[in-house]
Amino acid sequence: MKVWEVILDILQATIPALIVFLTVYFLFKEFLKNQRQIFLIQDRKEARSEVLPLRMQAYERLALFCERIKVPNLVLRLEANSVAATDMRMAMLITIQQEFEHNLSQQVYVSKDLWKVIEAARNNTIAFVNATFENAAEEATASDFRFALFNNLEKMGEQPMDTALLAIKKEIGNIL
Numbered sequence: 001m002k003v004w005e006v007i008l009d010i011l012q013a014t015i016p017a018l019i020v021f022l023t024v025y026f027l028f029k030e031f032l033k034n035q036r037q038i039f040l041i042q043d044r045k046e047a048r049s050e051v052l053p054l055r056m057q058a059y060e061r062l063a064l065f066c067e068r069i070k071v072p073n074l075v076l077r078l079e080a081n082s083v084a085a086t087d088m089r090m091a092m093l094i095t096i097q098q099e100f101e102h103n104l105s106q107q108v109y110v111s112k113d114l115w116k117v118i119e120a121a122r123n124n125t126i127a128f129v130n131a132t133f134e135n136a137a138e139e140a141t142a143s144d145f146r147f148a149l150f151n152n153l154e155k156m157g158e159q160p161m162d163t164a165l166l167a168i169k170k171e172i173g174n175i176l
Contacts, residue, residue, distance in 0.1 A: 058109035059172050065103045066161040069125055071153055084158050085145035089133045096126055110171065117167040119164045126162035128152070170174060
């Protein structure tokens with residue numbers, strides 16, 4: 001037997017084995033890649049199912065925050081006829097700030113854009129209260145201030161908190 005015949009015999013045995021090996025290797029590699037993708041999808045799905053209730057709770061708390069710091073709701077909660085307008089204004093501003101601080105952690109669960117809307121609505125509500133107070137007489141009572149607030153609300157139309165509530169509803173609609 002010649003050397004070429006031996007080499008040819010070896011090649012006849014190794015080439016099919018090499019082809020089978022490479023085929024199995026690439027198929028197995030593709031199979032593992034697909035299994036990894038399936039695992040990642042399932043992992044994301046599980047994470048989403050755990051995070052979704054927390055996000056929904058955050059939306060609920062932010063909606064409650066918006067309702068609690070709407071000017072009419074603040075006025076009703078802080079009703080005091082004998083108090084001066086300056087005291088009422090300060091009580092309103094403190095209440096708004098406390099409510100905001102109480103819900104500060106909810107920003108973790110909502111989009112950055114929604115949080116900006118919430119902050120802007122809070123700031124606009126504070127600005128509205130301050131502007132109404134600045135236009136009130138120096139000796140104004142809480143009743144006078146309350147009347148001025150409701151008067152200005154009628155002129156304003158949509159309150160800042162209404163805009164924030166719409167943004168919350170829109171974001172909830174996008175995730176469901």
